[in-house]
Amino acid sequence: MKTISAAILLALLILLALSACGGGTVGSANADFRPDLVIASECTGEDIDMQIEAGAATSAPCSYWLGRLLAIKAAYSARWGHAPDFSGWRVRLVRTVDGPNAPMGGGRYFAGMTWWGVGGETGGVVDLVTVSAFAHEMHHVDLGWNAGHEGWCPVFTDWEKTEPTVLVDDSYLCK
Numbered sequence: 001m002k003t004i005s006a007a008i009l010l011a012l013l014i015l016l017a018l019s020a021c022g023g024g025t026v027g028s029a030n031a032d033f034r035p036d037l038v039i040a041s042e043c044t045g046e047d048i049d050m051q052i053e054a055g056a057a058t059s060a061p062c063s064y065w066l067g068r069l070l071a072i073k074a075a076y077s078a079r080w081g082h083a084p085d086f087s088g089w090r091v092r093l094v095r096t097v098d099g100p101n102a103p104m105g106g107g108r109y110f111a112g113m114t115w116w117g118v119g120g121e122t123g124g125v126v127d128l129v130t131v132s133a134f135a136h137e138m139h140h141v142d143l144g145w146n147a148g149h150e151g152w153c154p155v156f157t158d159w160e161k162t163e164p165t166v167l168v169d170d171s172y173l174c175k
């Protein structure tokens with residue numbers, strides 16, 4: 001019985017490692033979520049609690065990146081008529097989303113990842129290597145923990161192309 005559980009856990013971990021951003025949970029044993037990373041600074045604006053990991057690729061203050069996040073959220077809201085409520089969430093600008101554990105393949109790593117809280121409805125953590133990936137992760141938060149990337153191409157990707165500060169990832173979403 002114990003062996004079966006371990007096998008299932010391993011299969012789940014492999015699935016999480018291979019799945020797209022939005023598949024992880026904060027409370028899982030997923031080694032790619034780093035709960036104890038060192039936070040260098042944090043700031044809050046509107047409903048967004050932001051943290052910056054020590055060593056993240058920025059010399060700008062937290063308030064600058066928070067402003068960028070809020071601008072992307074405003075653009076998202078303008079296009080889609082609403083934006084998700086980030087109360088109960090943390091948005092972290094981090095050195096790397098997945099460390100060495102979960103490359104997307106071909107040497108590429110995720111630009112962002114949404115880690116759902118246990119149960120999927122208790123908030124969570126959005127990790128960003130670049131704030132431009134916030135729109136993508138916001139769409140995950142908006143759609144809910146059990147939604148994938150179905151239907152994002154071309155409607156969502158077309159919108160990304162109209163926003164100069166938003167990561168365009170149609171090569172990933174439209175493949």
Ligand SMILES: [Zn+2]
Nearest residue numbers: 020021022140
């Ligand atoms: Zn995604």
